[in-house]
Amino acid sequence: MRTVRLTVVLSTMENLVKTYSDGMTEEDDKAFNRQWDVVPPKNVYDVRNDETSDIVLTPDAIAADVVRHFRPTGRMLDPCRGSGAFWNHMPGAEWCEAREGRDFFAWYEKVDWIVSNPPYSIFAEWMEHSLKIADNIVYLIPLAKVFSAEKRIRDIYAVGGIVETRLYGAGTALGFPFGWPCGAVHIRVGYKGPMEWSFYIPNV
Numbered sequence: 317m318r319t320v321r322l323t324v325v326l327s328t329m330e331n332l333v334k335t336y337s338d339g340m341t342e343e344d345d346k347a348f349n350r351q352w353d354v355v356p357p358k359n360v361y362d363v364r365n366d367e368t369s370d371i372v373l374t375p376d377a378i379a380a381d382v383v384r385h386f387r388p389t390g391r392m393l394d395p396c397r398g399s400g401a402f403w404n405h406m407p408g409a410e411w412c413e414a415r416e417g418r419d420f421f422a423w424y425e426k427v428d429w430i431v432s433n434p435p436y437s438i439f440a441e442w443m444e445h446s447l448k449i450a451d452n453i454v455y456l457i458p459l460a461k462v463f464s465a466e467k468r469i470r471d472i473y474a475v476g477g478i479v480e481t482r483l484y485g486a487g488t489a490l491g492f493p494f495g496w497p498c499g500a501v502h503i504r505v506g507y508k509g510p511m512e513w514s515f516y517i518p519n520v
């Protein structure tokens with residue numbers, strides 16, 4: 317009886333340790349990413365049967381708020397403009413979009429600001445590339461994509477820091493097909509200060 321109970325306790329503890337150990341395992345991360353591998357587009361592209369699509373289009377009001385709030389200036393780039401949610405609000409900005417034959421990974425020119433909602437399933441490589449070419453990066457993203465992996469946080473702080481995270485709310489509230497909390501994370505190369513929070517819908 318005692319042995320059975322002890323086994324149950326030990327296995328529960330093992331599961332807890334697995335769940336709460338330092339962020340996601342590689343397998344967890346893959347499963348997490350797969351959530352977005354088939355996302356029906358809301359407009360513009362007809363890629364419903366494209367299993368490799370990684371398209372979650374940002375509502376105009378949210379993209380407008382991101383640009384208004386973070387005020388990008390100088391040379392700007394939307395690295396994956398989709399149907400232009402962010403790009404439309406950044407006059408003169410450069411752009412990439414894989415579906416229009418402009419691969420972000422082929423872009424090496426320096427820019428002052430990158431602003432967008434990036435493809436989630438390749439976010440780790442995407443962030444590494446972004447940090448090489450931009451002084452300021454603002455990505456609207458499920459926050460877990462940034463904060464659930466120790467390596468991602470350390471990679472950011474190896475070159476700079478997070479100036480601010482602006483919380484927009486659950487993905488479903490933004491019309492996204494998932495409920496994880498989404499925010500715009502502003503990373504600046506060379507930044508050493510604290511991270512501020514702001515709220516699209518004020519905390520009352």
Ligand SMILES: C[S@@+](CC[C@H](N)C(=O)[O-])C[C@H]1O[C@@H](n2cnc3c(N)ncnc32)[C@H](O)[C@@H]1O
Nearest residue numbers: 372373374396397398401413414419420433435
């Ligand atoms: C999450 S969607 C966001 C689209 C748009 N930024 C928005 O917020 O509405 C990600 C976009 O990244 C594009 N994409 C994926 N890989 C890319 C790459 N290597 N270079 C450029 N764009 C890419 C996809 O085609 C898709 O339009």
